Amino acid sequence: MKLSIIIVSWNVRELLVQNLAQLGSLMRPDFPLEVFVVDNASNDGTTKMVRERFAWVHLMINDWNAGFAKAVNQALHLAKGDAILLLNPDMRVGNFVLDATYKMLMEDMTIGVLGVQLRDDKGEIVRSVRRDPKPLDQLAILFKLPHLFKKIVNKYLAKDVDLTQSQDAEQVRGSFFAFRRELTASIGFFDERFFLWFEEVDFCKRVRKAGLRVRYRADLVCTDFVGRSFAQVSVWRKQRIFLTSMIKYLWKWRFNW
DSSP states (O other): OOEEEEEEESSOHHHHHHHHHHHHHHOBTTBOEEEEEEEESOSSSHHHHHHHHOTTSEEEEESSOOOHHHHHHHHHTTOOOSEEEEEOTTEEOOTTHHHHHHHHHHHOTTEEEEEEEEEOTTSOBOOOEEOOOOHHHHHHHHTTGGGTSTTTTTTTTTTTSOTTSOEEESEEOTTEEEEETTHHHHHOSOOTTOSSSSHHHHHHHHHHHTTOEEEEEEEEEEEEOOSTTGGGSOHHHHHHHHHHHHHHHHHHTTOOO
8 A cells, every 4th residue: 555545534425526526536456545635524425425435435434523643543443544634624636646645754754744736726825834833823723823923923823935836844734744654653643633734744743753854745736725724613612712722733843941
């Protein structure tokens, strides 16, 4: 098995249909891959749809919303691919992206995590590269200060980075997040203390701490419909989840004050 694709799903049935149909069309005998869908208690008929229309998918069903990190780990323990790709349910994978991702991870052992250029449904580039979070920029986001001071978090958001050029990064967006399966033996699985947000940030930090690179490839392009699942969550719950994950991340990486 060359590649294991893990999709964590929550109430985005129609977008997941399109995603899985696209992945099915990319399957070839000479490039064996497997697809896991871990469903976090969707109530929109997602699991029934996957069973009926995509029998080749490994469907894992949680009867509660386990969050992203835990759901990913559930599939990671069963994955057999040499490489792992975490893929959001609201994504469309471009032609040749899977082959190129696998090839780069297998040929360049200095790369720990690989991300690609993401474009939204209007063709605009999604800002998928950021720098490590620090207390002040995270507090600025929490208190919505960028609405008043537009450039206050530009450094954190890597607004100066040209996303049309391939380069090393500090972190890449979790929508398309690839790494070798063997990496979990050295740096561990995703930290399940994070329900949502900061889990891929933490993973990238651990990868770099282990002496490996986080690489962004601008020549590989996927479509990201950007947060359609999380758009269903209330603003107050989003704030609470963000704040909780932010505190856990900063505490873990010794910003104790």
